[in-house]
Amino acid sequence: MRSILRGLSAATLLFALPAAAAPAAAPATTVGFTGVDGMSSTVLQHDQSSFSGLGVRARLAPFSLSGLEVMPGVEYWRNTTTLQVYGIRAQRRDATLAADVRYRFPASSWRPYVGAGFGMHFLSNTVDAPALGVNDAHHSIVKGAIALLGGVTFPLSGKFETFFEGKYHFVSDYEQLKISWGLSFNSH
Numbered sequence: 001m002r003s004i005l006r007g008l009s010a011a012t013l014l015f016a017l018p019a020a021a022a023p024a025a026a027p028a029t030t031v032g033f034t035g036v037d038g039m040s041s042t043v044l045q046h047d048q049s050s051f052s053g054l055g056v057r058a059r060l061a062p063f064s065l066s067g068l069e070v071m072p073g074v075e076y077w078r079n080t081t082t083l084q085v086y087g088i089r090a091q092r093r094d095a096t097l098a099a100d101v102r103y104r105f106p107a108s109s110w111r112p113y114v115g116a117g118f119g120m121h122f123l124s125n126t127v128d129a130p131a132l133g134v135n136d137a138h139h140s141i142v143k144g145a146i147a148l149l150g151g152v153t154f155p156l157s158g159k160f161e162t163f164f165e166g167k168y169h170f171v172s173d174y175e176q177l178k179i180s181w182g183l184s185f186n187s188h
Contacts, residue, residue, distance in 0.1 A: 032060065032061045032062070033058065033059070033060060033187050034059040034060060034061045034069060034186065034187055034188070035058075035059045035159075035184055035185050035186040035187050036056070036057070036058050036059065036184070036185050037055075037056065037057050037059065037071070037073075037163070037182050037183070037184045037185075038054075038055070038056050038182055038183055039054070039055045039056070039057075039163075039165070039180040039181065039182030039183075040052065040053070040054060040180065040181055040182070041053040041054070041055060041075070041077070041178040041179065041180040042178070042179045042180075043077050043176055043177075043178050044176065044177045044178075044179075045092075045174060045175070045176045046173065046174055046175040046176070048079065048092070051077060051078075051079040052077065053075060053076060053077030053094075053178065054075070054076055054077070055073055055074060055075035055076070055180070055182075056073060056074055057071045057072060057073025057074070057098075057100075058071065058072055058073065059071050059184075060072070066106070067103050067104040067105065067106060067113075068101070068102075068103050069101070069102055069103075069104070070099065070100075070101050071099065071100045071101070071102060071115075071117070072098070072099045073097075073098055073099075073100070074095070074096065074097060074098075075094075075095075075096040075098060075119075075178075076093075076094070076095045076096070077093070077094055078091065078092070078093045079091070079092045079093075086129070086131060086132075087129060087130055087131040087132075088127070088128070088129040088131075088132070089127070089128045089129070090125070090126070090127045090128075091124075091125070091126045091127075092123075092124070092125050093123070093124045093125075094121050094122065094123050094124075094174070094176075095121075095122045096119045096120065096121050096122070096169075097119060097120045097122075098117055098118065098119030098120070098147065099117055099118060099119070100115050100116065100117030100147065100149060101115055101116060101117060102114065102115030102149065103115065104153065109154070109155060110152055110153065110154045110155075111152065111153045112150070112151070112152045113149075113150065113151055113152070113153065114149070114150045115148075115149045115150070116146065116147065116148050116149070117146070117147045117149070118144065118145070118146055118147070119144070119145055119147055119169065120142060120143075120144055121142065121143045121144070121145055121169070121171050121174065122140070122142055123140065123141050123142070123143060123171075123174060124138070124139070124140045125138070125139045125140075126138050126139075143171050143172065143174065145169045145170050145171040145172075146169075146170045147167055147168060147169045147170065148167070148168050148170075149165055149166065149167040149168075150165070150166055151163055151164055151165030151166065151180075152164055153184065159185055159186045159187070159188075160183065160184065160185060160186070161183075161184040161186065162181070162182065162183055162184070163180075163181070163182050163183075163184060164179075164180070164181055165178075165179075165180045165181075165182070166178070166179055166180075167180065
């Protein structure tokens with residue numbers, strides 16, 4: 001799993017670095033790096049209780065339309081349950097490599113936004129229950145999924161903003177709703 005996360009992180013950085021190296025005075029129709037977001041999420045997955053996740057994404061403005069951004073990113077969560085009485089340990093993980101497009105509505109202070117995207121979910125389940133005859137059973141699958149998102153950004157100080165976001169991933173048999181809070185750094 002660590003090698004998958006390293007690969008996903010490297011792919012995101014490789015995608016974002018050429019845009020970050022673009023000169024600040026580039027025309028609006030070229031790809032430009034607009035910022036980076038870090039977030040913490042409460043994840044509600046199909047047939048599961050809530051748990052926490054983390055994510056990071058770059059923001060790029062490849063279009064001349066103000067307020068429209070493309071956001072490649074990586075999201076990760078892991079949930080572990082141990083029932084010592086029965087000798088059961090179960091773990092579920094999801095590392096997601098995603099690209100979203102969002103439109104931020106014009107406003108002078110807080111700015112609402114809506115968007116959609118697509119992500120590749122690298123899902124993994126592990127169960128160890130020796131008393132039940134299950135020893136380190138492992139199941140992994142990769143699924144693509146469309147996502148819808150909406151949120152609002154609030155200015156903080158200088159180039160920093162905070163945001164609240166809801167994002168629904170349409171992963172068949174693994175649907176997820178993520179409620180996130182994050183911190184943004186804007187390049188301009």
